[in-house]
Amino acid sequence: MSLSAFGIPPPGILTAPTPFTFNVPQREQDHLTKLVRQAAIGVPSYYNTQTDTANLTTTFGLSRDWLVGAQDAWTSSDSPLGYSWRAEQRRLNRIPNFRINVTATNPFTTTTTTTTSSSSEGEEGEQQQEEEKDEQVFDLHFAALFSRRPDATPVMLLHGWPGSWNSEQWAQDPERPGTAYSADRMSIGRRSICASSAGEVLRGH
Numbered sequence: 001m002s003l004s005a006f007g008i009p010p011p012g013i014l015t016a017p018t019p020f021t022f023n024v025p026q027r028e029q030d031h032l033t034k035l036v037r038q039a040a041i042g043v044p045s046y047y048n049t050q051t052d053t054a055n056l057t058t059t060f061g062l063s064r065d066w067l068v069g070a071q072d073a074w075t076s077s078d079s080p081l082g083y084s085w086r087a088e089q090r091r092l093n094r095i096p097n098f099r100i101n102v103t104a105t106n107p108f109t110t111t112t113t114t115t116t117s118s119s120s121e122g123e124e125g126e127q128q129q130e131e132e133k134d135e136q137v138f139d140l141h142f143a144a145l146f147s148r149r150p151d152a153t154p155v156m157l158l159h160g161w162p163g164s165w166n167s168e169q170w171a172q173d174p175e176r177p178g179t180a181y182s183a184d185r186m187s188i189g190r191r192s193i194c195a196s197s198a199g200e201v202l203r204g205h
Contacts, residue, residue, distance in 0.1 A: 143193070
């Protein structure tokens, strides 16, 4: 099911977001794969071989076997667990993505200057205050599913650290198990937004 119909923002918004599509050039993907393939993994030692039952971690961190498997999965298309960024991009792009600039004011660094005017006779006049705001523009990314129902409930999903907006996709994907959404935007009763935290990887890209 195409989710493009859910990518139309509701009327009356103050700033229209810009549609965004994940599209990392193939040359950059190939470069990253090459770097991962060339990364040297330390020799087996007591510290990197003491694994739990899932062979994932040791008391001292990730196990060497897990790291070897992750390197193989990332760089080998023939691997049973081979990673495909192209497939990942298609999955990420299923849900409408957007970029928007948001201006924020830091209340702790905003300064107020008071000036006093003087008359021609030297008498003290009126005082005027000028506020100098410390503002910063954030280029933010978010994914969204917008209902066109006027009574739709807005839902904001925010991730923690470590984490990413992608870890929240299950909460708003109409095709996840247990949901019964149709392609009709009237079928959902909420407007869901999954936002990337300011300063995350997608900022400014």
